Amino acid sequence: MNLALALKDSAVAALVSVALFIPIVGMVLDGRSLDFQIVRALVIVGGVFVGRLLISLLVQSRAGRLVNWALRPFTGLGARLTATIESRLLFFLLGAAGMLILLPFLPFTTNYLIQIVSLTLIYVLLGMGLNIVVGLAGLLDLGYVAFYAMGAYSYALLAKHLNLDFWTAIPIAGMLAALSGCVLGFPVLRMHGDYLAIVTLGFGEIIRILLVNLIDFTGGPNGISAPRPTLFGLVFSRRPEADETTFHDFFHIDYSASHRYIFVYLVILVLTCLAIWIFTRLREMPIGRAWEALREDEVACKALGINHLTTKLSAFTLGATFGGVGGALFGAMEGFLNPSSFTFIESAIILSIVVLGGMGSVTGVILAAVGITLLPELFREFEQFRMLVFGLAMVFVMIWRPTGLLRLRRKSFARIAHADR
Amino acid sequence: MAGPTVPKVSRGNPMYILAQQLVNGLILGSIYGLIAIGYTMVYGIIGMINFAHGEIYMISAYLFTIFLALVAVFGLTSLPVALLITLVATIILTGVYGFSVERIAYRPLRGSTRLAPLISAIGMSLVLQNYVQLAQGARDQALPPLYQGVLRFGSAAEFVQITHIQLIIIVVTVVSMAALTYLINYTELGRACRATQQDRTMANLLGINTDRTISLVFVIGASMAAVAGVLITFNFGSFNYFIGFVAGIKAFTAAVLGGIGSLPGAMLGGIILGLSESLFAGLVNTDYKDVFAFALLVAVLIFRPTGLLGKPEVEKI
Amino acid sequence: MKRSLSFVVLVAVFVFGLVVVQQSGVANAQDIKIGVAGPITGPYAKFGEQLTRGANAAAEAINKRGGIKGHKVVIVPGDDACDPKQARAVANRMVNDKVYAVAGHFCSSSTIPASEVYDEANILQITPASTNPLVTERGLPAVFRTCGRDDQQGSVAAEYIARELKGKRVAVIHDKDTYGQGLADAMKSALNKNFAIKEVLYEGVTRGDKDFNSLVTKMKGLNVDVIYFGGLHTEAGLIRRQAMEQGLNAEFLSGDGIVSDEFANIAGPSAVGVLMTFGADPTKSMAAKQIVEQFRAGGYEPEGYTLYSYATIQVIADALEATNVTRDGEKLAEYLKSHAFNTVMGKKEFDEKGDLKVSDYVVYRWFRDGGKITYKQITNL
Structure with missing residues (x-):
């Protein structure tokens, strides 16, 4: 064991952390003067030194090798699933979803829990949509939130201006988002990689700025109320308008705000399950295979007679449809929309769900969506640290599993796929 | 009375106003260009969008203000000396941040899929933002105007002006663009960078320490962000933990507009972006200047899919 | 090794999270929880501080003299960062926490969406700072405010500009x-209608822009x-600063959104001479004297909305006391509308909509006071 080397190594780490933490953590700007809090910075520096020393000693020791060996099952490149196995797994997945139907009726369930699970399901739905664009077709889209926003605002605006109800507005919102996906798809067909990424990002920003600026139409930064969903014309409201019948009056039960949450939750659950099913079917269909082929080698696809224009466009359009429906459901759940729900960071979160979960995989995306919505909620009490921890988790999951939690492999070309590095 | 009317008072001379708007645009463009140079440099070498670049710039603004206050605590009153010390310290420490970010979030991902470092970079940018918010508080920080030299052309009533600091921003942008172009094209480090960019394995075989080269590129990129952070903070005098995000997106746009990876392109893209925003805000409407900027980007990319000065993609079969 | 390391770090993070969640304490069930919501983090955190400082001081004073019907008052803070989406989430959490009433939020854009959640759960909401007319104009029975309205503020500003x-x-x-x-629209329409002055420019800027x-x-x-913002x-600080830099010496008038020393911090020396409308200085009144001194003794200058928040908690406490501690927002609202309250800011009465019966907007000017730039009242009611 080389103690001198370990000490030197830790000393260097500590020195770097002195440079990192002493000014920013140790000296807090207070107007034009400084509030010195050197101690807390020194604690961090000390932590880095001791931590680094322990790690480098551990790495060199037998115990460390033992730990490394023991953790092997968790630290490989990630489990691999073939699409076929996953399609069979789908049966179990949907079964598990069936269990979720019972959730609202369990004794310990609160509105808060229902809302979080609803949000998770919406993220699963969005993850499926972006999975088509990024995971299958390999088109890096940094502005997916645009379609999400389109769907949400279409839902709210259709109801406000045209008086459409929940059930009519949702498919129309999906269709409008699809249309915008198609419209965006045309100009960007020639672009690749990062150029595509910035154009989609720009598109997302344009939509958000329009939502902010068209104050008379969208309510601007102040947002807009999205209508409450209805069930066969029954409204969920404490004080109904004159011509409305409320859900609680109709069934002669006491009013409770949770009726609406439960109802929206069930709708979201059904639609998300539907989306998962559609995604797995699409993946098996010729179009899905064409997407993946296009992702791997565009030139070869053209040579083989795959129309890359329609193939790319269909990926964009279908992905956008999922986003639009997700947005409309989000609107129905929140009852209120404003542009700050549709910033770039939302695109980044959805993209990280797809990448962390494993591109093209269903189970992975579900796992990642659950993780990503639950992690910040877990830290609710610890409000200030939650986004910090969230970011750290993103970095470390990526280092831990660079190809995502679960990687998708097609059985047929598993052997010739790129070797793990 | 027949409704409110606008009183007829002579307007400012439109030529002066237009000239002033052009100057405003040039300054804003140089600011974008300055940040974009660091962006594009990192991209050019390792082909990765460094989303945390804007955050590095934000940190440098904090470091700069902290050091200025610290210098004052030590009783140094001579402004030029204080500024020089602060500038050097800021550049060095921001470089350390660039180095650490690369070490923690990007190096372990070298050689993995293309999206992994992107997600890791987004994560890192969240971490840096929230780290600064936790350490320094979320309030807006302000730097009082330290130096207010200004050049005015025209009469006392009507003039076009540019402050000395704004002039320095423009000069520094041009100089750093030129210096970095020279560095990449004519020095040994530059050759190592270009070799690393073209084929990492081959560069390694030829005895280039690619890890060190990439680290150095990150440190240089971060130093550029520091220069930008110092000058921009000096100019606007207000910042918070969130400025990195907007700056990052604008710089990214500028870099892509000019052709990502090309240093003169980053500056050109920045200036086009700045000018179009300024002129649109000045002549049409402030509300939609960002929409106009992004629409311009999309329009340019439709006709030149690799940006204005980017190398056209060659499809290899 | 890298992989095992990052895995260990991840596990540690999760365990840490779980431990934290386990340890987060729960307030005593006997206590009366009152929510205080505002921007506790974010660029407007100074305003959030004003609200929480005021509310905490009021709760402390109430608890010192025995609480409400023997129950201790506990302030439950909620952070909306002036973001409507977060405001909604905070409101849902307040409902879940079973608060008796909410004092908040700060930004009108947060107060309005949050009020729908409180209304659904039938919880009393009194905002100490949201001045947009819509807050009380939507017919929600249990929404009140202890500050003025922007239409009142706007016409005071318009009159000052014209006269x-x-x-x-x-x-x-x-x-x-x-x-x-x-606020800008209210001022504009008062200027157009009452004084027949048409503005030469009407434009919106984006929050967070610097240039x-x-x-x-x-x-x-x-x-x-004249620039009205x-x-x-x-x-406001950045626009003023850049205007002075370019030699545009127009008068600068704004509303109660700049009542914080942060404004002077950002605008620097160019803050001197800026005008703003705000309620008549509450720290000057007789009723406030002792409380203001208490604040100052604790090292905090009760600027801006601090006393408004203090008064809001007083009103809530009085109403709870009188109604035998009910959670029913509509019952509390009925009491509020039919009684007068003695607060730190003097006697306050509410009208049918939930607004104060008397508004007291006056004009202030920022000036240099020794080394510090601060503001003082320059007109009277």
Whole structure:
């Protein structure tokens, strides 16, 4: 064991952390003067030194090798699933979803829990949509939130201006988002990689700025109320308008705000399950295979007679449809929309769900969506640290599993796929 | 009375106003260009969008203000000396941040899929933002105007002006663009960078320490962000933990507009972006200047899919 | 090894999270919880501090004399960062926490969406600071405010521009937010209608932007003599600073959104001479004297909305006391509308909508007081 080397190594780490933490953590700007809090910075520096020393000693020791060996099952490149196995797994997945139907009726369930699970399901739905664009077709889209926003605002605006109800507005919102996906798809067909990424990002920003600026139409930064969903014309409201019948009056039960949450939750659950099913079917269909082929080698696809224009466009359009429906459901759940729900960071979160979960995989995306919505909620009490921890988790999951939690492999070309590095 | 009317008072001379708007645009463009140079440099070498670049710039603004206050605590009153010390310290420490970010979030991902470092970079940018918010508080920080030299052309009533600091921003942008172009094209480090960019394995075989080269590129990129952070903070005098995000997106746009990876392109893209925003805000409407900027980007990319000065993609079969 | 390391770090993070969640304490069930919501983090955190400082001081005073019917008052803070989406989430959490009433939020754009959640759960909401007329205009029975309204504030500003500043070429700028735009619109319509002055420029800026030079140059080109800004101190400070830099010496008038020393911090020396409308200085009144001194003894200057928040908690406590501690928002609202309250800011009465019966907007001016830039009242009611 080389103690001198370990000490030197830790000393260097500590020195770097002195440079990192002493000014920013140790000296807090207070107007034009400084509030010195050197101690807390020194604690961090000390932590880095001791931590680094322990790690480098551990790495060199037998115990460390033992730990490394023991953790092997968790630290490989990630489990691999073939699409076929996953399609069979789908049966179990949907079964598990069936269990979720019972959730609202369990004794310990609160509105808060229902809302979080609803949000998770919406993220699963969005993850499926972006999975088509990024995971299958390999088109890096940094502005997916645009379609999400389109769907949400279409839902709210259709109801406000045209008086459409929940059930009519949702498919129309999906269709409008699809249309915008198609419209965006045309100009960007020639672009690749990062150029595509910035154009989609720009598109997302344009939509958000329009939502902010068209104050008379969208309510601007102040947002807009999205209508409450209805069930066969029954409204969920404490004080109904004159011509409305409320859900609680109709069934002669006491009013409770949770009726609406439960109802929206069930709708979201059904639609998300539907989306998962559609995604797995699409993946098996010729179009899905064409997407993946296009992702791997565009030139070869053209040579083989795959129309890359329609193939790319269909990926964009279908992905956008999922986003639009997700947005409309989000609107129905929140009852209120404003542009700050549709910033770039939302695109980044959805993209990280797809990448962390494993591109093209269903189970992975579900796992990642659950993780990503639950992690910040877990830290609710610890409000200030939650986004910090969230970011750290993103970095470390990526280092831990660079190809995502679960990687998708097609059985047929598993052997010739790129070797793990 | 027949409704409110606008009183007829002579307007400012439109030529002066237009000239002033052009100057405003040039300054804003140089600011974008300055940040974009660091962006594009990192991209050019390792082909990765460094989303945390804007955050590095934000940190440098904090470091700069902290050091200025610290210098004052030590009783140094001579402004030029204080500024020089602060500038050097800021550049060095921001470089350390660039180095650490690369070490923690990007190096372990070298050689993995293309999206992994992107997600890791987004994560890192969240971490840096929230780290600064936790350490320094979320309030807006302000730097009082330290130096207010200004050049005015025209009469006392009507003039076009540019402050000395704004002039320095423009000069520094041009100089750093030129210096970095020279560095990449004519020095040994530059050759190592270009070799690393073209084929990492081959560069390694030829005895280039690619890890060190990439680290150095990150440190240089971060130093550029520091220069930008110092000058921009000096100019606007207000910042918070969130400025990195907007700056990052604008710089990214500028870099892509000019052709990502090309240093003169980053500056050109920045200036086009700045000018179009300024002129649109000045002549049409402030509300939609960002929409106009992004629409311009999309329009340019439709006709030149690799940006204005980017190398056209060659499809290899 | 890298992989095992990152795995270990991840596990540690999760375990840490779980431990934290386990340990987060729960308040005593006997206590009366009152929510205080506002921007505790974010660029407007100074305003959030004003609200929580005021509320905590009031709760402390109430608890010192025995609480409400023997129950201790506990303040439950909620952070909305002035973001409508987070405001909604905070409101849902307040409902879940079973608070008796809510004092908040700060930004009108947060107060309005949050009020729908409180209404659904039938919880009393009194905002100490949201001045947009819509807050109380939507017919929600249990929404009140202890501050004025923007239509009142706007007409005071319009009158000052027309009478005192003799403004001819007025530029109206807003930040597109409910509060900022609402205030700018109210001022604009008062100026158009009552004084027949038409603004020469009406434009919105984006919160978070730093460069307003093009806008300033544009105003210069229009020979603007008064700039009216509806919005908060960050953008106000930057616009003022850049205007002075470009030699545009127009009068600068804004509303209660810049009542914080942060404004002077950002605008620097150019803050001197800026005008703003705000309620008559509450710290000057007799009722407030002792409490203001207590604040100052604790090292905090009760500026801006601190005393408004204090008064709001007093009103809530009085109403709870009188109604035998009910959670029913509509019952509390009925009591509020039919009684007068003695608060730190003097006697306050509410009208049918939930607004104060008397508004007290006056004009303030920022000036240099020794080394510090601060503000003082320059007109009377």
